[in-house]
Amino acid sequence: MPKAPTVTFIGTVTGSPQTRFTDSSIPVTRFRLTTVPSEWDAQARQWRDAAPIHYICTAWRDLARNAAESLVDGVEVIVHGRITGARDSNILVSADEIGVSLRARIAYTTASLPPQAAQVHTPHVSTPAPPPPAVQPAASVPQPPPGPGQPPRWWEQKRAEGWSRRA
Numbered sequence: 001m002p003k004a005p006t007v008t009f010i011g012t013v014t015g016s017p018q019t020r021f022t023d024s025s026i027p028v029t030r031f032r033l034t035t036v037p038s039e040w041d042a043q044a045r046q047w048r049d050a051a052p053i054h055y056i057c058t059a060w061r062d063l064a065r066n067a068a069e070s071l072v073d074g075v076e077v078i079v080h081g082r083i084t085g086a087r088d089s090n091i092l093v094s095a096d097e098i099g100v101s102l103r104a105r106i107a108y109t110t111a112s113l114p115p116q117a118a119q120v121h122t123p124h125v126s127t128p129a130p131p132p133p134a135v136q137p138a139a140s141v142p143q144p145p146p147g148p149g150q151p152p153r154w155w156e157q158k159r160a161e162g163w164s165r166r167a
Contacts, residue, residue, distance in 0.1 A: 004082035011035035029064035
């Protein structure tokens with residue numbers, strides 16, 4: 001059986017990413033992406049925008065988690081993945097890597113800009129207060145399991161902890 005062709009392309013996120021969870025609590029994030037290629041118009045002797053190409057990208061596990069927390073409408077990203085099909089006028093892609101394009105913006109990460117450096121470089125930005133401690137349910141009251149497509153309990157806990165690395 002032949003492998004799915006891999007592609008690398010740059011596009012703009014259109015809309016908000018949507019995250020769902022499999023029955024075994026694996027996060028899956030889908031987002032739409034549009035790219036507008038340029039083509040040479042020999043008669044006018046200039047470049048012009050061609051018809052837009054629309055993608056629906058799917059990311060799994062850690063990439064899904066990071067995409068859900070990082071991508072917003074209008075951000076330009078670079079996606080590397082496998083074409084999995086086509087539906088309507090969209091190309092379906094299973095993303096293996098996603099990166100923010102640095103052509104039009106600066107991206108800061110927690111590793112590249114610690115909180116104390118952020119205060120030095122951007123004094124007009126106040127440091128957010130730490131989140132309040134999570135309220136622990138009483139031991140005698142069992143929590144219902146999350147519904148279908150809802151985040152498992154560990155998702156909200158890790159999100160509140162800032163997605164610290166696993167030990």
